[in-house]
Amino acid sequence: MSGPVRIGVLRLVDSAPIVVAERRGIFRTLGIDVRVQVEPSWSNLADKLSYGLLQAAVLLPPLAMAATLGLRGPKARLLVPLSISQGGNAIAMATDAAAAIEAAGGIRAWLQDRREPPRLAVVHAFSTHNLLLRYWLAASGVDPDRDVETVVIPPETVVDALAAGEVAGFCAGAPWGDVAARNGAGRVLFGTSHLWPHHPEKCLAVGQGWADANGPDLSLLLRGILQAQRICDCAEEAEAVAALLAAPEALGLPLEATRAALAGGDGTEQIRFHGGGAWMPARPHALWFLRQMQRWRWIGADEDLPAIAETLYRPDLAIRAALAEGMLPPPPLEPMPETELCAP
Template structure:
């Protein structure tokens, strides 16, 4: 078992968690479970009114951006929150390592596996662990895998095997196909790998995987840097709009109602500021509810499209958020059930079972040690308890009864049982764990 799960560290984590929980309990005893408009009782407000949060120009950052633009951070006693644009997921990681005390950031809109990889010290400099805490999920669905127009005749969709022969020919000619993802071991990397492997294409030996920041995907496809990419919106839509390629499928078709980005903070920040962390979660929950209202989608697209945020035409953002998808290959869907969700279907709640899948997949591809204690790691990083406290304070009635959504079934029929990750790994034909 990795050192980060040693008994001594586990004991200290438990004590820290107990202290934070005690602080949260005391807070709610003081302010009551139904205080008005998110206001704290006198003398029980957040320990700080400031937090610096990072985001990447992706539609699933909406809850953080809306919380800032619509005043939800202010409402919950956090008027000095800054939401700052990051150029890449690597930059997000580096700035989290620095923390705001080092001119970095305290938390972020982030790829769900990243807090686990950072906590384990797998993607940080010198392998130095940075304990992280996932406080909320930001969305379900809403990503896509797109291919260049050179593959129009193959009509690429969920079945990646249609690319196998072409990719084999490119490899034999000494110019292997390139597939782009946004961060090694991140969600887009895992979606791309799952899709390729399901069609018999080994993502490590049959193609070359490159890392490209989300806002640079379209430009790189335009100049022929890659053959396919996996990224969130609005970049798949922009690819279609510019006539450079088409969307093979949206990731909700690969795994219906799949979890995607998370709102995570440095664990030491949460431990030092438990009331402020709770206030941030409440603001993000209210923002998610606002963003999920179809009546607000056009305004949301206008907000996200602003120069300060994405600097993208609202017309390239709004339709896919509503389930209106032009795939760019003659396929048009007016009411896709796989549109991005911020609140409905428990989109905001960070199920531990979902985090277990991400950890398991990173074990599958060698990003985490095969000996990793999946349950222990999820227990360390996932702070769904704070999400529950925040939801109760807001008067949310639909709070999941369990930390598990149960078994999950993928497009190819594979089933992930969070109670038996080993059986899932054993069912996979292409894996690095064998």
């Protein structure tokens, strides 16, 4: 082993497999020294991963793509050898805004009665949240670049921003949508799995230089996460996993809302970590995100999207680690949404 493997995470339920693998000694049993670092924002994670201060991070797929394409600074050399989670996001609005949207019969009609575009928060410009929010708005007849104002707020502070009236709504990962509802700061309109059932959400991104030089450590890292993903998908483990994530020395997440987002919970969405091939970094999924990024002119029309997906997403590494764990190959991919979609 070349030294400790530093993995960055945010205070989100999606971070569960990393925390479980570290806190339950799974990494240690496999013989790999992993140090989990909790960061305050997606930008922090991406910057530290890009400059080698982290060897790995739980990242947003579009952010990993943006970093490798040089959309947020110098091009980063990253790989995505594993998917971490599916689903889990919520689109929430301030209570009065949610009621007005419902009374108007939809967000497009509500917007027509407003003098100024409402401010909606996403957790990063290059995020699944932003792309799925835009997908819903466009399907509802709303122009995301003209009819609303989009701002970036880190997930752990987005509920405070909603409660303070700084934003009219947000799209963020668990547990923050349910926290807003439980605190009376707003109402959840729907979970993003209504747009794309079991959509890919967070991925594991690693520095390519580190991966190339530390193949055995990377394999052990993936095996430990795969073991933890199985645990995080078990309803009978959900209470213990939620307690672990809520511990101040771990992530300090709100206990009830965290439990609600895990298997067997009663939240807006239950995150899937392992079942249905949730661990597979599928290149068709990468292509869907890339095409949406191209749709909104974040990347040029002349970019070779299949080549980008093939270079960044490495299902071969995931499958090799899964086989070492005695896992079966993943099932066929579930259907993905087309360009147009009827709004929920």
